[in-house]
Amino acid sequence: MDVIAKARELGALLQQDERYTAFVEAQKASEEDTELNELLARIQLIQMSFQHEAQKEDKNEQKLEAYDKEFGEIYTKIMANPHMAAYQAARGEIDNLMNYINGIFALCLQGEDPATCEPQQEKHECGGECSSCGGCH
DSSP states (O other): OOHHHHHHHHHHHHHHSHHHHHHHHHHHHHHHOHHHHHHHHHHHHHHHHHHHHHTSTTOOHHHHHHHHHHHHHHHHHHHHSHHHHHHHHHHHHHHHHHHHHHHHHHHHHTTOOTTTOOOOOOOOTTOSOOTTOOOOO
8 A cells, every 4th residue: 555545544543533523623613603703803803904004104103002902902802712722722732643643754754663763742841832832942
């Protein structure tokens, strides 16, 4: 069997994994949350307004500060939403799984034994919450 066929088999196994199921459920709940989607739409408008104002030669610093303040308030509401929190957690689990799998593949491409190689785990000195992350070490 070729590599592509095996990748498709792995894809099917990933879709049976409980982390994938949790991610799909969290994504669906987020998409169905009207209040959350209204907040997300508002924050996008604020971002666009901020960028538009910031690009002007005669930008209004008071407007920029107001946009920044409003952005922060809405962002706090978004992150406090239980559907967003569940989505972020589920997305983190999927990302960790994919990083681990990709790490195994990378080691195999370097000649490591596929049965025993272990990718290095990233250190999360911040406690693992990535919303304000500056990058893993």
